[in-house]
Amino acid sequence: MDNPLVAKLENVADLTKDQREVLRGLCDHARVMPPNYDILREGDKPNRLHLILEGWAIRYNNLADGSRQITAFLIPGDFCDLHTMVLQQMDHSIATLGPAKIAYIPLQKLHELIRQQPELAQALWWATLVDEGVLRAWIVNLGRRDAFKRTAHLMCEMYERMNNVGLVAGDQFLMPLTQVEIADSLGLTPVHVNRVIQKLRQDKLIVFEREQLTICDIERLKRLSDFDPAYLHPEHVRLD
Amino acid sequence: MDNPLVAKLENVADLTKDQREVLRGLCDHARVMPPNYDILREGDKPNRLHLILEGWAIRYNNLADGSRQITAFLIPGDFCDLHTMVLQQMDHSIATLGPAKIAYIPLQKLHELIRQQPELAQALWWATLVDEGVLRAWIVNLGRRDAFKRTAHLMCEMYERMNNVGLVAGDQFLMPLTQVEIADSLGLTPVHVNRVIQKLRQDKLIVFEREQLTICDIERLKRLSDFDPAYLHPEHVRLD
DNA sequence: CGTATATTTGAGTGCTTTCAATACAAGTGG
DNA sequence: CCACTTGTATTGAAAGCACTCAAATATACG
Numbered sequence: 001m002d003n004p005l006v007a008k009l010e011n012v013a014d015l016t017k018d019q020r021e022v023l024r025g026l027c028d029h030a031r032v033m034p035p036n037y038d039i040l041r042e043g044d045k046p047n048r049l050h051l052i053l054e055g056w057a058i059r060y061n062n063l064a065d066g067s068r069q070i071t072a073f074l075i076p077g078d079f080c081d082l083h084t085m086v087l088q089q090m091d092h093s094i095a096t097l098g099p100a101k102i103a104y105i106p107l108q109k110l111h112e113l114i115r116q117q118p119e120l121a122q123a124l125w126w127a128t129l130v131d132e133g134v135l136r137a138w139i140v141n142l143g144r145r146d147a148f149k150r151t152a153h154l155m156c157e158m159y160e161r162m163n164n165v166g167l168v169a170g171d172q173f174l175m176p177l178t179q180v181e182i183a184d185s186l187g188l189t190p191v192h193v194n195r196v197i198q199k200l201r202q203d204k205l206i207v208f209e210r211e212q213l214t215i216c217d218i219e220r221l222k223r224l225s226d227f228d229p230a231y232l233h234p235e236h237v238r239l240d
Numbered sequence: 241m242d243n244p245l246v247a248k249l250e251n252v253a254d255l256t257k258d259q260r261e262v263l264r265g266l267c268d269h270a271r272v273m274p275p276n277y278d279i280l281r282e283g284d285k286p287n288r289l290h291l292i293l294e295g296w297a298i299r300y301n302n303l304a305d306g307s308r309q310i311t312a313f314l315i316p317g318d319f320c321d322l323h324t325m326v327l328q329q330m331d332h333s334i335a336t337l338g339p340a341k342i343a344y345i346p347l348q349k350l351h352e353l354i355r356q357q358p359e360l361a362q363a364l365w366w367a368t369l370v371d372e373g374v375l376r377a378w379i380v381n382l383g384r385r386d387a388f389k390r391t392a393h394l395m396c397e398m399y400e401r402m403n404n405v406g407l408v409a410g411d412q413f414l415m416p417l418t419q420v421e422i423a424d425s426l427g428l429t430p431v432h433v434n435r436v437i438q439k440l441r442q443d444k445l446i447v448f449e450r451e452q453l454t455i456c457d458i459e460r461l462k463r464l465s466d467f468d469p470a471y472l473h474p475e476h477v478r479l480d
Numbered sequence: 481c482g483t484a485t486a487t488t489t490g491a492g493t494g495c496t497t498t499c500a501a502t503a504c505a506a507g508t509g510g
Numbered sequence: 511c512c513a514c515t516t517g518t519a520t521t522g523a524a525a526g527c528a529c530t531c532a533a534a535t536a537t538a539c540g
Contacts, residue, residue, distance in 0.1 A: 419487070
């Protein structure tokens with residue numbers, strides 16, 4: 001498989017062969033981590049960056065009452081912590097879901113890249129800003145959609161994002177989430193997520209088994225969940 | 241009043257006299273806009289940046305069913321659209337609440353600043369990344385807290401942020417929000433927000449009248465809403 | 481002083497939660 | 511290889527938080 005970061009950025013920027021090499025070079029040092037492994041914990045002050053190469057991870061916060069809110073799903077090509085280029089301290093934790101291959105990138109290597117390849121740096125900021133758009137879309141989802149639409153919207157988003165890194169085959173992709181994790185991301189209870197998913201199946205919108213999600217009718221799913229991919233900014237990056 | 245952007249950044253970075261001047265210079269061209277004025281609309285491709293100097297604004301999305309979700313409150317010192325440095329198109333709208341003084345900054349001026357003052361650019365990225373932290377905190381708020389705690393948490397956040405730009409006097413500050421707007425930001429209905437606010441008053445936690453919010457017992461409010469200011473990253477910026 | 485906007489109150493409804501129990505699958509240790 | 515543990519999915523019934531609808535009151539503004 002090609003490098004997922006390269007795949008992601010090529011959707012929005014014309015990369016030179018050289019730039020592709022630089023990006024691949026960032027991923028030199030990678031390791032496969034076990035499921036449910038905390039890559040980063042709240043309060044950490046990491047001195048290297050982490051990039052997902054294979055598998056999924058979650059960004060999450062634990063609350064005082066013992067509950068948990070997932071604030072992002074990270075898929076291949078996503079940085080876990082680009083913000084540590086500027087911010088000192090992690091204000092949340094990051095954990096793998098299934099086994100996941102993580103690239104470890106020395107902070108210094110990134111700083112060099114930014115100095116030597118400003119255009120590439122720009123592309124990385126694009127990724128950060130898209131992440132911000134995703135966060136806003138999640139707020140809209142949590143704030144203004146009922147459980148059914150909310151779940152459908154999440155599935156549309158993951159379909160789209162997985163597609164952007166070439167990980168959708170036909171109408172299906174690997175979504176290694178339990179219903180508990182879906183619940184923790186959507187602000188619902190696992191019990192209710194279960195009922196919602198059953199309805200999605202009943203309505204012949206999805207098939208979801210053994211971590212494999214099949215979208216039977218993506219257009220209908222997008223329509224009913226009011227999904228508009230504009231927030232993922234598939235348009236070309238401004239490189240001036 | 242001093243420049244709110246300078247005030248905000250000085251909390252986390254040691255600015256030289258020169259840098260302060262540059263920041264003030266960004267705000268040269270400013271205008272007072274009327275209440276409920278759309279500074280930017282979804283789909284716009286702005287060629288200048290907008291910075292709040294006085295008053296409040298909202299970042300919001302309109303949904304297909306006619307409802308609205310506010311995804312951010314912008315206060316003095318906040319950029320409306322730093323992301324247009326990289327992204328082409330607005331994926332949401334921005335509107336003033338009360339009358340608000342907005343600085344208009346040509347994109348090019350910002351690009352010059354980034355080239356000539358990399359440290360300042362770093363400080364601006366700090367602001368963007370804190371905004372991202374705020375978005376995550378909102379997701380946690382919407383996903384895992386009931387209406388009462390959720391409302392309390394919002395008030396703690398705005399207290400803290402207003403304080404960071406020197407706009408809290410004693411225990412009170414100007415919060416030009418109607419209950420409808422609070423509802424649209426918290427994913428609640430105005431009716432329910434009304435009942436929650438009454439309870440907050442009953443419990444002697446706040447006084448809220450004529451757009452003036454007084455926090456009677458900030459410590460209790462923080463405790464009960466599980467508020468931890470770490471996500472606002474008051475720590476010193478990494479400037480290497 | 482009239483009109484529009486914002487706040488408040490009440491009653492009834494419903495989506496989602498909570499609590500509890502069952503079924504099922506996967507992994508572990510003896 | 512089986513008993514056992516653990517995590518996940520599923521189902522049912524009851525309770526509750528927040529919503530809807532509707533109307534009254536208050537406040538701001540021209």
